[in-house]
Amino acid sequence: MATERPMTPRSGRPCFRYGLLLACCAALAFPAPAVAEPSETDNGETDNDNGETDEDLPSFESEIVARRPSGEDVTQATTHIEGRKLRDSARHTTLEAISQESADVYVSGRGAIHGVSNGASGGVHIRGLGGxxxxxxxxxxxxVPDYQGIFGHPIPDAYVPFLLDDALVLKGGDSVRYGTNAMGGVIVLRSRWRETAGYELHNDAAYGSYRTLRETAAFLGRFGAWDVAGAVHAMSTDGHRDGAGGSSFITHGAARYRIRPTLSLTVRNKLVHLKGADPGPASHPTPDHWFDVWRDNASLGLDWEHGNAHLAITxxxxxxxxxxxxxxxxVDHATGGNAQLTLTPHRSIELLLGLSAEHTDGEVRDRTAQERTPVRGLTDLSHYNQLTFAPFSALRFALGTRALYNTRYGFELLYKGGASWHLSDRLFLHTRVARNYRQPTIRELYLPFPSANPDLRPEIAVTWDLGAGYTSAHFDASASVYRTRADNLIKYFGFWPSAEVVNIGHIEIWGVEGSVAAKDLGPFSVQLSADWQDVGRYTRQNPRAKINFSVDAGHDFGQHFLGGGISGEWVHGLYMADYAREPIDDAFAMDLSLRYRYTSPVRGVALEPYLFLRNFLNRQYAYVADYPMPGFHALAGLKVEL
Amino acid sequence: MNALGKFALLGALLLAFLPACTDDDDAAVAYVQIKNDFNNPEMDFQPPWTICRAAFLDAEVGLLRQGDESDEVEVTPGLGHVLMVAAWDDPTCAPENALPIASRNEEEVVDGQHRTIAINLPNHQGPCPPEGVAPIPEDLYERIRALWPEFAFKPYAERTENAQCLD
Known part of the structure; x- marks a missing residue:
């Protein structure tokens, strides 16, 4: 029984808007600077007046190993992670490997498979939002935004790193650029192409504890005007306890035809099949609570460059x-499209203009009773823009708005504004405020599990951060303070048969995060990141503090490479309920990885046996109460590259 | 731009972006109704409880016969059990038919919310429950005794000796 009443009006809180307005005025107050005309390098990078490419400018966090695509918000706090680092990670899943690289990203786990529905893990929190x-x-x-048409979130097990070029974590969200759901953060995954003519084959086969068998084969090639990339990944495991096992089968294929050097057409498809179960709490196991999920994601991409313009249609x-x-x-489906034009009309200005449309819908029924739950789809159309303005080479402003029209909710204006300032070659500051958005899911609107409310409205969050960083050849450090205010949060109250779901939640989060990294000190690299946050009453699976660390070492002996690393994660202040109820002991575990690589100088063949010793201290810990994580276990594998 | 200019600009930026607003939590209020939902037809069994007294957070409501909803009362937002005195098959609430019961769930209301909390078969716990009803914890039981001493309930250790339990 759900009872919906109008909310009592709240006092307006326009402070963020005033901040944005002042920032806009500050940006417009600067006269056009006398900076050198940007010129494009061979790979499309833009030089500034100091002869630096974008790649040379320090990033806010972590290392930058590749050029950012044009149009990215240069004022946003990010963590950039190489695809290879994700492939080499000892963590169970890609999302957990991403969490290992940044302490303000928390991903729950329960074993080798996250699963779906009740008992699933893999919820992602970034700076206190998510879950x-x-x-x-x-x-x-x-x-392409990836979420299920009915449930509005992705499947955490659907991401495997075999074709990943990199992952970029955008902290503080970016609904101006990405629309709904980009409230607390965005994880941008980008696949790679082979850069030179020829082909490469990768195979990774591994076997380990709990009869875990993992096989991945990937192929990348460039033949004339064609680029192709494909991979097949299969994994099965018995799991560390009854019901924790399962299997995943993922294929990913992509082909790109370069009609002209400046015009290309890409087709991409990814198929996922996931089977498993909710093992249930250890005290009340439910290994027969199985699930079976199929998903297919397909997209087309048209990229055209002409002078200082770049058009992408997806x-x-x-x-x-x-x-x-x-x-x-x-059965759910999501159909969408995005057209984005990036212009550089002036040496200090980059303008991004975009149109996007999305429609989600589906069908839900009870197989046994043959009863269908009626649902209605959601459609939205958006225009968005982003202006990046550099009055000086070291100072950049980014401003953007999105006018979003939803057929159910009408218009919503989203905005963002930020600044980044490189005080020197090594020291930089950044700040940013953004108004982000999430529309209710079809599940929240219509599915009575445990309650639905067709009158729900979108959630709104305003995020702000201020950070500083220092980077050099061997040492990086960064720190940020962040604040998030979110209103109209969709919250469930009560339990069946009297549960209700309404727009009522309000959250205010304060936090601070930082990281330090010492790189290439002889054979060693060390990284430490830490996050502390006050999430108010919404403490459910929203930890108060988290620390991630890693020590890596490696050395080349000609054709031979020997390396390894230790990584660890400590999570503090975990609760299974809001209001700091049902606390969980701090989670702490460490993994060890060892690898040897031999590269044949003649054929270019590389052989790489590796060994993961997970939770090698054999600690008993859990992210979810009564869902214990595996104790010490191992995985041994062999990579072959041709 | 000289160093002074840089720092002046930095200061302006910080002032521009710093969110200086504060919450007015002191004035927070939520609006609650309690519903006697023991006759909910979705349940396998409809226990004939009349709710004689009920308290939630800092508000109290009076008699609620089956299906009744209380008037809306203002409470300070928060989390708590609904504490009640209920009489078994007795709308007059005679003490010999009454028992201390509480909501099974710790119920939450937030600032500005209007919420109806339903008390029904799965959402209650008591001192001498029939099969399938959770036992009420001691702290909740004793708080009910303190709130409504006129019902003269026995101490927690003797809770099964209350007259209604013996029927």
Whole structure:
């Protein structure tokens, strides 16, 4: 029984808007500077007046190993992670490997598979927003927002790093650029292409504890005007306890035809099949609570460059079929498209203009009773823009707005504004404020699990951060303070049969995060990141503090490479309920990885046996109460590259 | 731009972006109704409880027969159990038919919320429950005794000796 009443009006809190307005005025007050005309290098990078490329400018956090695509918000706090680092990670899943690189990203776990529905883990929190289901965090894979049409969140097990070029974590969200769900953060995953003519083959086969078998084969090639990339990944495991096992099968194929050097057409498809179960709490196991999920994501991409203009058009379609042990059956789909034009009309100005449209819908029924739950789809159309303005080479402003029209909710104006300032070659500051958005999911609107409310309205969050960083050849350090205010949060109250879901939640989060890294000190590299936050009453799976660290060492002996690393994670202040109820002991575990690589000088063949010793201290810990994580276990594998 | 200019600009930026607003939590209020939902037809069994007294956070409501909803009362937002005295099959609430019961769930209301909290078969706990009803914890039981001493409930250790339990 849900009872919906109008909220009592709250006093307005326009401070963020005033801040944005002042920032806009400050930006417009600067006269056009006398900076050198940017010139394009061979790979499209833009030089500034100091002869630096974008790549040379220090990043806010972590290392930057590749050029950022044009149009990115240069004032946003980010963590950039190489694809190879994710592939070499000892963590169970890609999302956990990303969490290992940044302490303000928290991903819960319960073993080798996150799963779906009740008992699933893999909820992503970035700076206190997100969670399970993680509809406040958006994952964008190759330019396409990835979420299920009905449930509004991605499947955490659907991401495997075999074709990843890199991952970029955008802290503080960016609904101006990415629309709904990009409230607390965005994880941008980008696949790679082979850069030179020829082909390469990768195979990674591994076997380990709990009869875990993992096989990945990937192929990348460039043949004339064609680029192709494809991979097949299969994994099965018995799991560390009854019901924790399962399997995943993922194929990813992409082809790009370069019609002209400045015009290309890309087609991409990813198919996921996931099987497993909710093992249930250790005290009340439910290994028969199985799930079976199929998903397919397809997209096209048209890229055209002409002078200082770049046009990218990306239509996409995804469909998923979910079956659960209790008779639940759903087919959901999300159809969308995005057209984005990036212009550089002046040496100090980059203008991004975009149009996007999305439609989500689906069908839900009970297989046993053959009853169908009626749902209605959601459609939105958006125009967005982003202006990057550099009055001086070291000072940049980024301003943007999105006018979003939803067929149910009408217009919503989203905005952002930020500044970054390189005080010297090594020292930089940045600050940014953004108004972000999440529309209710079809589940929240219509599915009575445990309650639905068709009158729900979108959630709104305003995020702000201020940070500083220092970078040099061997030492990086950065720190940020952040604040998030979110209103109209969709919250469930009570339990069946009297549960209700309403727009009522308000959250205010303060936090501070920082990282230090010492790189290439002889054979060693060390990285430490830490985060502390006050999330107010919404403490459920939203930890107060987190520390991640890693020590890596490696050395080349001609054709031979020997390396290894130790990584660890400590999570403090975990609760299973809001208001700091049902606390969980601090989670702490460390993993060890060892690898040897031999590269044949003649054939270019590389052989790389490796060994992961996970939780090698054999600690008993859990991210979810009564869902213990595996004790000490191992995985041994062999990579072959041709 | 000289160093002074840089720092002046930095100061302006910080002032521009610093969110200086504060919450007015002191004035926070939520609006709650309690519903006697023991006759909910979705349940396998409809226990004939009348709610004689109920308290939630800092507000109290009076008699609620089956299906009744209380008037809306203002409470300070927060989290708590609904504490009640309920009479078994007795709308007159005679003490010999009454028992201390509480909501099974710790109920939450937030600032500005209007919420109806339903008390029904799965959402209650008591001192001498029939099969399937959770036992009430001692702290909740004793708080109910303190709130409504006129019902003269026995101490927690003797809770099963209350007259209604013996029927």
């Amino acid at each position: 399970s289901p993680n509809t406040q965090i958006l994952i964008v894979e190759d330019g 239509p996409s379609f995804s469909i998923g079929v979910h079956r659960l042990y209790d008779g639940f059956y759903s």
